[in-house]
Amino acid sequence: MIEVEHLTKRYGRTVAVDDLSFSVRPGRVTGFLGPNGAGKSTTMRMILGLDRPTSGAVRIDGKPYRELDRPLTRVGALLDAKWVHPNRSARAHLRWMARTNRLPNRRVDEVLETVGLSGVADRRAGGFSLGMSQRLGIAAALLGDPEILMFDEPVNGLDPEGILWIRQIMQRLASEGRTVLVSSHLLSEMAQTAEELVVIGRGKLIRQCGTAQFVDEASGATIRVRSPQVERLRGALHQQGIEVRDEVVDESPTLVVVGTSSERVGEIAAAQGVVLHELSIQRGSLEQAFLQLTNEAVEYHAHNGATTGNEGTDR
Amino acid sequence: MSAVNLISAESIKLFSTRSPWWCNLLAMALPVGFATAAVLSWPTDLPISVTEVQLGYQFGMMLVLVMAALAVTTEYRFGTMRTTFQAVPGRTPVLLAKTVLVAGVAGLVGLVAALGSLGVASLLHPVSELGLGTAHELRAVLGVAPVFVFSAVIAVAVGLLVRQSAGALAILLVWPMLVEPLVSVIPTVGEPVQQWMPFMAADHFLRGASSMIADPVLSPAASLAYFGVVAVGLLAVALVVARRRDA
Structure with missing residues (x-):
């Protein structure tokens, strides 16, 4: 269970996250949806205690992240697949992580097996394709067998096979009763994976509801x-x-x-x-309807209006 | 979160990439090479002093500064510092573990470099009767280890404050090599101020009367203590800043 309460983050005069409150419950995939620049990544970093909120708080099963003992066993996260030293092997990367939280090296081999990287575990991570890096990131998130998992734009730039694999693993994790929070800027992607949606724009909560409900409302044929x-x-x-x-x-x-x-x-x-x-x-009015909903909340508009699909990436 | 686990995690990090190995090997090889060159160019019938033999410690120190700073800045460069803070959200314990490891390795490197230099010099120049008999000789040789330890602590602190390699290395190389030696050039205040420069104090500890300091107030031992206080103080500031800052 993740509870976000009145979370606000300001960078100088820019408000990245604005009085945001929502909760993420176990046993389902919750989509964290919003246009680029809406504050999704910033919120996720604050959930993990990496960035300090200007005000408000986040609680993980009732406690702030910074007070968790062996946090990798409670929350696993993949915020950026490139957060790996390029000259370090995948195995060494996971081993140092495991050591910090007193996890056995056996876990490293297990998660490498789970994501299908056992064969390349001793190769340098810098030589990995995006899909392989993403798998390594997921292995790192699964390392402590945590109840709560967070993924930031996990399917960005992946090939169809990779996308399918990520969707399946997220749904499997949720069906095991875990709390899964996945961010995306694509409603069509979230419609495939998430049961519940937290929709934000310009750092503000627009809607928290079931995906089916949101899609019906947003795109009634x-x-x-x-x-x-x-x-x-x-x-x-x-x-x-x-x-x-x-x-x-x-x-x-x-x-x-x-x-x-x-x-x-x-x-x-x-x-x-x-x-x-x-x-x-x-047809295909899903993205359009979503954009309409978040329209006032979009940080930057294209000159000829925002009715074309927003297919960009966060980085 | 036991300290042993955190130090062990940091040692996996340090030794699973190549550049720390190179830095450390060179930090041992260069002083020994310098000692060899110094002895070979010295008249064979005149005794060479241990201070002359150990002068190459400065090259080793530069490489130790690079190794220790990179241990921090590459983590910021590649985002693994965020993963580290995710694993240890208190931040201070893991940063201390890194400091202990890096400083410990630096101390070992310093010891090997200094004993290696001494060994090579006494083999090649038996007339000098080099050894560890006097307090001065003990300081000049074994003292390299604590100087490298505190140098590494300073480099970790600067790395934490600056967070990027180019900036941290520029500071760490220009400061001890150029700024501190040139302080004495400043009229009237220059010379009295110079002995309070940390790396000058370290040099005074190692080389005693042969150091650049004209009129020392501190004894060699007190100079080392002063160097240590500066290093630990800088680290304390860096830890507070790292704890508060967004990762």
């Missing part, structure tokens, strides 16, 4: 209809109790229909003899 007889169509749809929104696309009046199928809209239009210029299902 919409149908776009353009017609020269917009008024008649709207009346007809209203009569059927269908929700309609007005929009202007390319200077022509457009209806956005929510909560029905394109077939139904087409049939209603035909019955009324209404001419349609467009009848299309708006």
